[in-house]
Amino acid sequence: MPEHAPEPAPAPPEDRELSPYTGWTRDHWEAAADRLLLAVRPYGSRHHGLINLPGPRPSSSGVRSDGLEGYARTFLLAAFRVAGAAGGDPHGHLDRYAEGLASGTALSHPRAADAWPLMADTPQAIVESASVAISLRLTRPWLWDALDDGTRQRTADWLLSALGPSPVDNNWWLFGLTVAGFLQDAGIETDRARRTIERSLARVEDWYLGDGWYSDGDGRAFDHYNAWALHFYPVLHAHLAGDKAMLDRYGPRLRAHLDAYGRLFGADGSPMPFGRSLTYRFAAAAAPWLGALTGHTPLTPGATRRLASGALRHFLDRGATDARGLLTLGWHGPYEPVLQSYSGPGSPYWASKGFAGLLLPPGHPAWTDREEPLPAESADAVTPLATPGLLVQSTAADGLVRLHNHGSRQHATDDDPCYARFAYSTRTGPAADDNHFALVIAGRPTRRGPAEPEGSGPGWAASAHTPHPGIRVHSLTLAHGRAEVRAHLVTGAPAGTPVRQTGWATTPDGPTAQLQPVQGYTVRSTSDTGPTLQGPLSRTAALHGTTGDGPATLFVALASLTDEPDPAPVTALADVEVAGRTLTVTWQDGTTSVRTCGPPWS
Numbered sequence: 001m002p003e004h005a006p007e008p009a010p011a012p013p014e015d016r017e018l019s020p021y022t023g024w025t026r027d028h029w030e031a032a033a034d035r036l037l038l039a040v041r042p043y044g045s046r047h048h049g050l051i052n053l054p055g056p057r058p059s060s061s062g063v064r065s066d067g068l069e070g071y072a073r074t075f076l077l078a079a080f081r082v083a084g085a086a087g088g089d090p091h092g093h094l095d096r097y098a099e100g101l102a103s104g105t106a107l108s109h110p111r112a113a114d115a116w117p118l119m120a121d122t123p124q125a126i127v128e129s130a131s132v133a134i135s136l137r138l139t140r141p142w143l144w145d146a147l148d149d150g151t152r153q154r155t156a157d158w159l160l161s162a163l164g165p166s167p168v169d170n171n172w173w174l175f176g177l178t179v180a181g182f183l184q185d186a187g188i189e190t191d192r193a194r195r196t197i198e199r200s201l202a203r204v205e206d207w208y209l210g211d212g213w214y215s216d217g218d219g220r221a222f223d224h225y226n227a228w229a230l231h232f233y234p235v236l237h238a239h240l241a242g243d244k245a246m247l248d249r250y251g252p253r254l255r256a257h258l259d260a261y262g263r264l265f266g267a268d269g270s271p272m273p274f275g276r277s278l279t280y281r282f283a284a285a286a287a288p289w290l291g292a293l294t295g296h297t298p299l300t301p302g303a304t305r306r307l308a309s310g311a312l313r314h315f316l317d318r319g320a321t322d323a324r325g326l327l328t329l330g331w332h333g334p335y336e337p338v339l340q341s342y343s344g345p346g347s348p349y350w351a352s353k354g355f356a357g358l359l360l361p362p363g364h365p366a367w368t369d370r371e372e373p374l375p376a377e378s379a380d381a382v383t384p385l386a387t388p389g390l391l392v393q394s395t396a397a398d399g400l401v402r403l404h405n406h407g408s409r410q411h412a413t414d415d416d417p418c419y420a421r422f423a424y425s426t427r428t429g430p431a432a433d434d435n436h437f438a439l440v441i442a443g444r445p446t447r448r449g450p451a452e453p454e455g456s457g458p459g460w461a462a463s464a465h466t467p468h469p470g471i472r473v474h475s476l477t478l479a480h481g482r483a484e485v486r487a488h489l490v491t492g493a494p495a496g497t498p499v500r501q502t503g504w505a506t507t508p509d510g511p512t513a514q515l516q517p518v519q520g521y522t523v524r525s526t527s528d529t530g531p532t533l534q535g536p537l538s539r540t541a542a543l544h545g546t547t548g549d550g551p552a553t554l555f556v557a558l559a560s561l562t563d564e565p566d567p568a569p570v571t572a573l574a575d576v577e578v579a580g581r582t583l584t585v586t587w588q589d590g591t592t593s594v595r596t597c598g599p600p601w602s
Contacts, residue, residue, distance in 0.1 A: 039325030049114030055345030212257030223275020267399020269310030
């Protein structure tokens with residue numbers, strides 16, 4: 001039987017003078033950290049080396065790896081909590097993790113109940129070694145320096161296994177860097193640690209494409225990993241090492257990324273649900289906090305706290321923890337479709353990264369300045385992000401953010417809804433078939449192939465993909481206010497090939513979605529499309545048409561997503577004239593956009 005979880009202290013009262021948007025202060029963050037840490041205590045193994053959290057399934061790495069994951073990721077939360085309080089630990093969090101180090105690294109007894117898996121046998125342990133290393137680095141005066149020599153030696157031996165070449169050629173290279181940073185600080189095999197840092201940074205450098213954006217491995221894989229891994233580890237390492245030259249290199253990249261990243265949070269606190277590992281939830285706040293910690297951020301201190309507190313509250317207020325206080329596998333509550341094979345019961349606790357703000361002292365302006373609005377709350381904006389090929393559209397009236405994807409390629413080989421859709425928002429989907437343009441061949445809709453960006457500019461972005469051999473689709477999105485013009489030029493398809501454009505998948509209590517044909521579509525339908533991470537039921541509109549006899553057929557539609565009450569028809573927001581492949585759009589405010597769909601772009 002698991003032990004009884006200690007009763008957490010009552011939540012502090014809200015402070016709407018200091019924090020008019022969220023009501024939260026540093027006291028709320030500390031209390032939230034304590035609640036999460038106290039909730040996992042009943043699931044620790046006898047000597048605390050593993051935290052075996054309950055869940056619907058083990059990860060692909062197995063239950064012992066899952067137990068290590070539960071230990072390592074909650075240790076990271078405890079480290080932020082204690083280091084930020086300058087060693088104050090009223091709940092004795094570190095004592096348990098210190099005992100867990102002693103039992104988990106008892107590798108001479110690999111069948112011991114608490115023993116951690118070896119990295120050579122379980123590569124997932126490399127991931128968890130980074131969280132262990134950061135935690136030891138942050139809490140060194142209170143934990144590492146107080147350990148007995150045997151435990152320190154066994155822990156070092158286990159960590160040294162992470163210094164080899166990464167077995168996965170993506171952000172995993174940074175786990176070795178992170179472990180090496182701690183070992184270097186602790187004076188353990190410093191030359192080997194230095195070589196690991198240099199090798200890891202050199203590999204990741206191959207993926208830096210500019211403007212603050214890395215691809216997560218070869219290709220064009222852009223998502224939250226930019227913020228909570230590819231920027232997080234190098235910048236935090238440079239900061240902790242006091243390496244000014246390194247921080248001068250990686251800090252401006254973080255700043256450039258945050259300029260775009262801060263636009264991807266809705267007024268309700270939701271980060272954009274785009275990409276894999278969404279169950280890490282408020283880990284999305286890690287990079288904004290890190291920008292404040294290092295001074296490399298375009299966000300004001302008040303906007304930083306508003307973003308981070310909004311993200312944390314968004315999930316905690318919407319059921320991210322269950323009745324036991326445990327983070328579940330999902331988004332708001334449990335939701336299996338957003339999980340990967342490596343997701344296990346301890347995986348959601350990578351959300352601990354979102355507590356990096358506790359490293360800021362209580363007197364830092366990020367804690368003491370008054371909250372300020374997010375970009376999405378300040379003004380309507382359509383922002384092209386040329387390097388990743390994304391278009392960010394936000395409306396201040398409802399604080400809703402939409403992301404139009406014209407440049408990110410999915411990691412998986414299948415049609416992953418978290419990567420392969422043309423559009424995402426902070427209040428909808430993703431669903432199995434929303435925001436998708438497909439040809440119907442042999443009775444089956446085509447999947448979207450890897451997106452190849454073909455240009456972007458004020459209010460527009462374009463890309464191409466090959467959904468079927470011999471067929472090319474050039475896609476263009478124009479946005480203004482809440483209105484969207486979606487155009488697709490299909491080349492190489494036989495005449496009479498059915499096509500289908502779907503719109504936003506909305507839940508009954510969600511925003512209002514509209515989808516109207518402009519050219520090429522002849523039939524409109526609406527269907528039930530099942531659960532999304534926003535709720536158990538959704539409906540999605542679709543437009544249907546067929547390709548013509550010529551070498552290319554242009555399909556054009558108007559779309560809208562809004563939380564405004566009783567919204568006007570989207571046809572009142574934009575007048576679209578089509579001449580050949582050229583679209584002339586006159587928006588409601590009288591401004592005009594003229595773009596050509598398909599190369600040459602003009």
